Amino acid sequence: MTGVVWICKKTLGYILNCQSYDGGFGLSPGLESHGGATYCAIATLKLMGYITDDPVSKRPKCSVIDLPSVVEWSLQKQMPNGGFQGRANKASDTCYSFWVGGSLKLLGAHHFIDQEALRCFLFTCQFKYGGFSKWPGEFPDLYHAYYGFCGFSLLEEPGLAPVCFELGITEKAATHSLRTLY
């Protein structure tokens, strides 16, 4: 077995152990399901090739994790105010538009998101002089601004570049990086 294959297998094993009883993923086995951890799990599986697009059903296939329950967990994280929370019974936060929204995109389930509601929520988090904060009424920061933009890109907001969700950068940047590497 080559080194890379061995690393992938070990990583896969760890990730599988991180899927919680409620379908989401925690940062370590046994820890609470969290939007950020779920994104890292799904994106890693996508990058390693364990989640593949099925051209027939146009839906990603993954036989190693419990796909239906992570999809349902993720969708359940969209709150009445339209934003996504990172954990059950916590407040919604701009950045989870990317972590959870992005996970759903990678799982081919982003069209189940209430897009109009998410859009409304994101606008409430936009600061009057630009940028985004985690919640409405707070001062913005680069991190929430970046992921707010990614959220809008997920919603295919006109004028925004498409994002490569498993890397968290634009498709253009991702393609450029690959070309530079090889």
Add this chain to the structure above:
Amino acid sequence: MDSEDEEETTIPLSQRPEWSDVQPLPQDDGPNPVVPIAYTDEFRETMDYFRAVFHKDERSPRALDLTAQVIRLNAANYTVWHFRRLILDSLQCDLQEELDFIDGMSSNNYKNYQIWHHRRWVAEKLGNIATTSELKFTEKVLFLDPKNYHAWSHRQWALQALGGWEGELKFCEELLEDDIFNNSAWNQRYFVITKSPLLGGLQNMRDSELSYCTEAILKNPENESPWRYLRGLYKGDNEAFVKSPAISGVCTRVLEKNRHCVFALCLLLDLLCYGFQPTPDLIEMLRNESSSNLDPKFSNLVCSMLEKADPMRGRYWTWRRDNLPSHVC
């Protein structure tokens, strides 16, 4: 070793005789630094002296004190924490005292990754004598912030590495009494019933846990946590899940009071997908609610009710309806 002398901290390092042999090493920002940070004089000087001892790899008591000063200025500087650990090892320092130091650094820093990592490193070296202190410390943090992810992570690590499981279920119960919506506490409860060496495992605990979460569900049916917990009790055992009268019982009891409870309908849909046969009473109860729905398939009715009760995820419930397993009634 790290005792604070008020007067000492105000005297610049360059003027202290005990540092006179050291040539401070300035930060190399290169010839044209972009967006250079406007450090305070105190910060710049402390870092210059740190760089000097770091590059000399001086593992001395004064270097240890210096790492404490740097940490006070920037507790996220992981290079300094790493060097501090090297010094602690070389000088064979008392690690109980180090725990006291960490305690002192912790307030206002309960979400600092470096402090928690350092604490784990120290506790791991101390072993079982740290069991009580680690459970007490995380308890203190969780009292202030009952969902602090770092604290829960440290607590789970401590239980598995150092033990102390005896009071853990009670601990979860107390937190849930404070806030039945605390998903972290529910998660910890699941962790305890599955991993504790004292409770006999999930199968052994299932019945009592069923009662516990049923009670929580009935008190607040809109609380997602106990519903997920309930489902989790049957993870990997779908046969028992479908056959359990308690599970269908909870759904029925909740739906009797509120036909629009999304979590109850969702759990019912889950049951149906695994072959559950609803009673005539249950079927009639839901058909009466949705009299316009004449679809003979009960599962289709449940999906329609979900589309209405949970319009935000309406498209998802429609998709579920269109992708039901063929055997579902």
